[in-house]
Every structure is written in structure tokens, then in C-alpha cells.
Amino acid sequence: MPGTDLITIINNKQPNFKAIAVTIPYADEIVIQVKAEDFRKVCLVLHESLSSPVMAFFAVDDRQKQAKFTIYCYFLNIPQGQWVAVSLDIPSVDPYFDSLAKDIYSAHLFEREIWEMFGLEPRGNPDLRRLRLHDEVWPTGNYPLRKDFREIIAGEKKDYKFARVEGEGIFEVPVGPVHAGIIGPGHFRFSVAGEPIIHLESRLGFTHRGVEKLFEGKSLAAGLLLAECVSGDSVIAHSLAYSLAAEKIAGITIGKKTAYCRAIVLELERMYNHVNDIGGIALDVGFSFPAALAAIIKESILQANEKLTGSRYLKGMNKLGGISLEMNPEQQEELTAALSKIKEDFTALVEILDNSVSFVDRVDGTGTLKMEIAEDLGVLGLAGRAAGVKIDLRKHFPSLYHEAKHKIITGRAGDVLARLKVRIEEFNESGRLIAEFLNKISSAETEDSKINPVSGKALGYSEGWRGPVLYWLKTNPAGIIERCKITDPSFHNWPGLSYAVIGEIIPDFPLCNKSFDLSYAGNDL
Amino acid sequence: MYSIIKTRLLKKIVTRSLKPEQAAALESIGLELKKEIRRKFGRSLHLREVDTGSCGACESEIMAVNNPIYDLQRFGINFVASPRHADALMVTGPLSKNMEIALKKTYDAMPEPKFVITVGDCALDGGLFKGSYYIDKKINEIVPVALHISGCPPSPSRIMQALLDFMRKELA
Ligand code: SF4
Numbered sequence: 001m002p003g004t005d006l007i008t009i010i011n012n013k014q015p016n017f018k019a020i021a022v023t024i025p026y027a028d029e030i031v032i033q034v035k036a037e038d039f040r041k042v043c044l045v046l047h048e049s050l051s052s053p054v055m056a057f058f059a060v061d062d063r064q065k066q067a068k069f070t071i072y073c074y075f076l077n078i079p080q081g082q083w084v085a086v087s088l089d090i091p092s093v094d095p096y097f098d099s100l101a102k103d104i105y106s107a108h109l110f111e112r113e114i115w116e117m118f119g120l121e122p123r124g125n126p127d128l129r130r131l132r133l134h135d136e137v138w139p140t141g142n143y144p145l146r147k148d149f150r151e152i153i154a155g156e157k158k159d160y161k162f163a164r165v166e167g168e169g170i171f172e173v174p175v176g177p178v179h180a181g182i183i184g185p186g187h188f189r190f191s192v193a194g195e196p197i198i199h200l201e202s203r204l205g206f207t208h209r210g211v212e213k214l215f216e217g218k219s220l221a222a223g224l225l226l227a228e229c230v231s232g233d234s235v236i237a238h239s240l241a242y243s244l245a246a247e248k249i250a251g252i253t254i255g256k257k258t259a260y261c262r263a264i265v266l267e268l269e270r271m272y273n274h275v276n277d278i279g280g281i282a283l284d285v286g287f288s289f290p291a292a293l294a295a296i297i298k299e300s301i302l303q304a305n306e307k308l309t310g311s312r313y314l315k316g317m318n319k320l321g322g323i324s325l326e327m328n329p330e331q332q333e334e335l336t337a338a339l340s341k342i343k344e345d346f347t348a349l350v351e352i353l354d355n356s357v358s359f360v361d362r363v364d365g366t367g368t369l370k371m372e373i374a375e376d377l378g379v380l381g382l383a384g385r386a387a388g389v390k391i392d393l394r395k396h397f398p399s400l401y402h403e404a405k406h407k408i409i410t411g412r413a414g415d416v417l418a419r420l421k422v423r424i425e426e427f428n429e430s431g432r433l434i435a436e437f438l439n440k441i442s443s444a445e446t447e448d449s450k451i452n453p454v455s456g457k458a459l460g461y462s463e464g465w466r467g468p469v470l471y472w473l474k475t476n477p478a479g480i481i482e483r484c485k486i487t488d489p490s491f492h493n494w495p496g497l498s499y500a501v502i503g504e505i506i507p508d509f510p511l512c513n514k515s516f517d518l519s520y521a522g523n524d525l
Numbered sequence: 526m527y528s529i530i531k532t533r534l535l536k537k538i539v540t541r542s543l544k545p546e547q548a549a550a551l552e553s554i555g556l557e558l559k560k561e562i563r564r565k566f567g568r569s570l571h572l573r574e575v576d577t578g579s580c581g582a583c584e585s586e587i588m589a590v591n592n593p594i595y596d597l598q599r600f601g602i603n604f605v606a607s608p609r610h611a612d613a614l615m616v617t618g619p620l621s622k623n624m625e626i627a628l629k630k631t632y633d634a635m636p637e638p639k640f641v642i643t644v645g646d647c648a649l650d651g652g653l654f655k656g657s658y659y660i661d662k663k664i665n666e667i668v669p670v671a672l673h674i675s676g677c678p679p680s681p682s683r684i685m686q687a688l689l690d691f692m693r694k695e696l697a
Pocket of ligand 1: 229578580583644645677
């Protein structure tokens with residue numbers, strides 16, 4: 001039986017457990033189908049023994065063919081380089097499942113999402129407020145991701161209930177959804193006692209566009225274009241995660257040269273975003289000279305992107321099974337030259353920041369997210385690594401990054417300074433990786449393949465600059481998408497920000513916020 | 526401190542014209558524009574940006590317009606923090622149901638005379654997101670739109686050029 005070692009681990013804690021089925025559809029994915037009464041227990045064992053947060057948790061409406069819903073809960077098995085999914089069938093009448101939220105915090109938001117989008121009740125979850133379908137504009141009882149949803153039928157519109165901190169001298173300060181800067185919309189409600197923040201509730205979902213539903217009915221090729229527009233600063237991260245899922249379903253592997261090209265553009269995306277945030281952090285403490293320098297560096301990378309691929313944000317070049325990027329010697333030379341100039345500027349930028357005592361003093365110890373809390377909340381990616389959470393998908397799955405000796409960059413303190421430092425080091429590491437990839441690319445062969453329509457389901461993933469981006473796809477035999485679940489790292493990390501600002505003052509919120517720089521669009525979908 | 530001075534001296538001025546060959550023409554448009562703005566809005570034109578569901582790339586380009594390389598401010602166009610200080614509203618993204626009220630309120634908070642500019646293909650009619658259960662209305666059904674700048678996202682030079690052209694034609 002496949003997955004014996006995992007089942008043994010579960011049986012050590014739950015001797016009576018028997019899986020309905022265990023399948024290994026792909027080398028990097030294992031799916032354990034369980035009975036309703038085992039679902040919660042099995043998830044708890046995996047969560048603890050794999051030390052993995054819930055990486056993705058979602059429902060699929062299979063009622064048309066099988067009169068049931070299915071839910072999947074994905075964990076990450078780092079030592080094995082494998083995704084572990086627990087799946088459960090839920091009958092279509094009175095659909096519910098046992099909530100994990102009280103034991104696994106990282107399951108909490110996913111459950112609220114399943115509830116609002118599918119109407120499957122996570123029984124035992126104490127907080128079923130909706131995330132994206134705002135109560136003021138979307139009546140109750142309408143579940144848009146159900147297959148039979150056509151239009152809104154009557155229901156009740158309500159007001160959203162914010163968590164309230166009560167007591168003498170507690171003030172509430174509401175901010176947003178429209179903010180002072182050129183950024184996305186979100187509502188933040190601070191409860192303060194005197195100056196320090198004692199509670200922050202972020203209400204998001206303002207940029208909800210119903211993206212997952214829009215994927216349904218599209219061909220795999222058409223879906224790729226949409227994936228590039230889900231989160232505009234992570235075009236490649238989303239595009240790669242999506243194409244990996246599609247390529248797994250179609251059973252094709254990409255040529256080595258494509259793999260190099262993809263890795264190069266992924267690192268370019270990381271670099272322009274990291275330097276953007278480094279500038280943003282400087283700006284938010286009023287240190288405008290390095291901020292201007294950072295803006296110049298970002299612009300140089302965007303221009304290098306445009307020269308290389310025709311798009312400043314690297315859109316429209318990744319294809320299923322290949323990439324339309326030649327990377328001829330001339331392009332390689334140009335990119336190398338551009339990067340060496342960028343590196344020079346970047347070194348100057350870092351020197352300025354490092355040498356400013358008042359700047360370092362300002363970011364040191366501000367907005368701290370401790371490792372234990374980060375782990376409990378399931379904070380991932382850059383923000384997680386800055387707190388010491390060693391998760392980086394580039395490392396855990398076999399890829400080009402291994403031969404390039406990629407090193408995970410982590411911090412310890414989990415404050416703004418730590419997040420800044422991780423960015424600086426990752427920026428340099430990305431530059432090194434690109435040079436390494438460019439060295440090898442000339443000898444790499446292109447053997448790309450075409451996608452033929454097939455049915456299947458698979459998880460695709462990439463480590464974007466913010467953290468892991470996950471796409472789960474299900475197609476029908478004509479290769480048409482039936483369900484697409486997107487998990488952007490922002491969805492995992494927003495709760496981290498609420499903890500990091502506790503004890504800080506409101507004027508420091510923009511600084512803390514920038515140091516996480518989470519996506520509204522990626523979170524709200 | 527010394528490294529700041531050194532970098533500053535070495536970097537010199539990085540501001541670039543849209544296209545080098547248009548440098549002279551652009552400067553004159555810029556100056557003309559400055560005059561127009563002075564006449565119509567008193568000294569400078571203030572813009573306020575609202576995201577009604579964008580993917581973030583359009584914002585990134587609007588931010589780039591303000592970076593030292595494009596530096597829109599030199600033509601007297603500034604971005605402001607409050608709608609109450611704004612002459613024009615820049616809107617990006619398809620219009621998510623959740624943002625309909627916020628968009629209307631932001632527009633209502635602006636003093637007259639005022640106008641609205643939509644930026645990016647999504648902002649015209651929903652773009653790729655058209656037909657979603659959560660995109661009901663177009664932006665121009667909520668507020669009157671005077672100018673649309675197309676692109677996904679439009680590049681900074683495109684945004685600048687479109688603004689300059691518009692100001693010259695419509696507001697002269
Ligand atoms: S127009 Fe393009 S870049 Fe702008 S918000 Fe829409 S998808 Fe994003």
C-alpha cells in the first residue's frame with residue numbers, strides 16, 4: 001500500500017484509523033481519503049508530526065456527478081518533499097465537517113472561506129463571519145462557488161460584527177478601506193489603550209473579484225492569462241504555480257532551458273519587489289533619499305524585464321509546457337550587464353541604510369512577530385523566515401535550485417529589521433542565482449511539449465517573493481477547468497500582521513504593514 | 526552621511542524624458558500644461574488614487590510615475606492623501622461590489638471642479654473579470670469618467686503622455 005510510513009505515523013497516535021483509500025497521483029503528492037469521523041484526528045496528527053501549517057484547505061462541488069462535496073486539506077511534508085492531502089466526501093444534504101480551527105489556527109480562515117463560498121458548515125468553528133462576500137452587499141444563503149449558483153436569490157443583508165475590546169479608556173480607530181497612499185483597499189480597526197495598540201482587526205475582501213469562479217469553464221491555456229492577473233506583483237509566481245498544476249495533469253515535463261528561464265524570471269520578480277519594499281520601509285520612517293534610490297533600482301529592474309521579455313511585469317511569456325523567451329547570448333549579456341549595474345546601486349543603498357543609526361534604531365524591535373506565534377498562525381514565506389520559520393519551497397522540492405546551491409535565508413527576531421535583512425540577503429542571493437542559471441543555460445536543451453486536453457486534478461506551487469503560491473486545478477476530459485483553488489501567501493500572513501502590531505503605536509502601522517507588504521488582490525481573489 | 530553625499534554626487538539627475546527624441550517637445554508641453562493647470566486649478570493639479578479591485582500592477586505603475594525617473598511632479602501634478610484635497614480621482618481595477626460605496630463616497634468628498642480618470646483595462650469595463658458574480662457595475666455607472674488610460678498595466682510613460690494630452694485638449 002502506498003504511503004505506508006505516513007499511515008504508520010497516524011496509527012501510532014490513532015491505532016484504530018483506517019484510510020478509505022491512499023493514492024499517490026504524482027511523485028510529489030499523496031492523497032489520503034478518510035471517513036468523516038477520522039477527518040479531524042488525522043489532520044491533527046499530520047499537523048503535529050509534519051510540523052506543517054494547513055497549506056491549503058478547500059472544497060469542490062462534485063454534486064453533479066457524485067451527489068457530494070469533497071474537501072481537501074493540504075499539509076507539507078518537508079523531509080520527503082511531498083504534499084500530503086487529507087480528503088473527505090461530504091453528503092450534499094445538510095453538509096458539514098468537523099472544524100479544525102480550535103486546534104490548528106491556520107485552518108481557521110480557510111474554513112470561513114469554505115463556509116461562505118460553498119455553504120459547508122465547519123462544525124465547531126467559533127467564528128463564521130464572512131471574509132469576502134461582504135454582509136452589506138451580499139445577502140445570506142447565496143454560495144457563489146456552488147455549481148448550481150446562477151444569481152443572487154433573496155436573503156438578508158447585514159452589518160459586519162467587528163470584534164470589540166471593551167474597558168475603560170479603550171478607543172477604537174477605524175481606518176480604510178480607502179487609504180492615504182497609492183495602495184489597495186482594506187479596513188483596519190485598531191483598539192488602543194492610550195497609545196499602544198492592543199488589538200487590530202483587519203477586514204479585507206474589498207478587491208474580491210470572484211477569480212476562482214472565473215477560471216471555471218476556461219481551457220487550461222485561457223486560465224493561464226487569468227492567473228497572471230490575480231496578483232499583479234506576483235505575475236510569475238502565480239503563472240508558474242498554475243502551469244505546474246496544468247502540466248502535472250497533462251503529464252508533461254518541461255525542457256531544462258524552460259526551467260532555467262522560468263527560474264530566472266521568478267528571481268527577477270523577487271528582486272524588483274524586494275527592493276521596492278526596502279524603499280517603502282525607508283520611506284515610511286521618513287528617510288526619503290534611500291527610498292528614491294530604491295525606486296530607481298526597481299525601475300531599472302522593470303526596464304530590464306521589459307527588454308528581456310517585452311513586459312515590465314513579465315506578463316504573457318510563460319506558456320504551458322514551455323516559455324516564449326529565447327534567452328540568446330545577446331539577451332544573456334544584456335541581462336548580466338543590467339544586473340551588475342543594479343548590484344552596484346543596491347550595495348550603495350544597503351550601505352546608506354546600514355550606516356544610519358537612527359534608521360536602524362527605528363526598525364529594530366518594531367513590529368515583532370515571534371517564531372512561536374508565527375508558527376502557530378501558519379505565517380509563511382518571507383515574513384515567516386524573518387521569524388525563523390524555515391520553509392522555502394525552492395528548497396524542499398527537487399529543482400534547479402539544488403544544483404545552484406540555493407540557501408534559505410532566515411532571521412530570528414521577526415521584527416521590521418529582520419524582514420528588511422531577509423529581503424536584502426534574498427535580493428543578493430537572487431542575483432547570484434540568476435548568474436548561476438545564466439552560466440548553465442547555454443548548454444541546456446529545449447524540449448517543450450504541448451498540452452493535450454485531459455481530465456485530472458493536481459496541485460501546482462511556486463515560491464514567490466512573498467512566499468508559497470499554490471494552485472489546485474481540476475479539469476474535465478475536454479481539458480476544461482472545473483475548479484481552481486488559489487492560495488496566495490498573503491492569505492496565510494495577514495493574521496501575522498495583526499499580532500506584529502500589538503504594543504506598537506498607530507503611526508507605526510504603515511511601517512509594519514510595509515514590512516509584510518501583503519497583497520490585497522491575492523488575498524481577496 | 527558621506528555615502529549619501531557620494532551617491533548623490535555620482536548619480537546626478539536620473540530624471541528621463543518619455544522618449545529622448547521628444548525631450549524638447551515634452552518640456553514645452555510640460556510648461557504649457559503648468560500654465561493651464563495654474564489657470565484652471567490654481568498652481569497645481571492634485572490627484573487621488575482609489576483601487577476598486579485591481580491586481581496591484583496598475584498601482585505599481587502609478588507609483589512609478591512619481592519615481593525620480595519619470596517624476597510627474599515637475600509638471601505640477603501631485604498625488605494627495607485625501608479626496609478633499611483632490612481635483613481628480615484616478616481609479617484602477619474592475620469595480621468589486623465591495624467598493625461601490627467607497628468609490629462613491631470618495632468622489633462625493635472631493636470639491637468641485639473635479640473629474641475622474643480610469644487607469645488600466647480592468648477599469649474600463651471589468652476587463653478579464655467581466656461577467657463575474659462580484660463585478661456588477663462599471664466605474665462610469667457610479668462616477669462620471671472623463672479620461673480612460675488603457676493598458677494592462679499602462680506604462681508610466683503612457684500614463685504621463687495620456688495625462689498631458691488630455692490636459693492640453695480638454696482643459697485648455
Ligand atoms: S488592467 Fe491589468 S494591471 Fe491593471 S488592474 Fe487590471 S489586470 Fe491588473
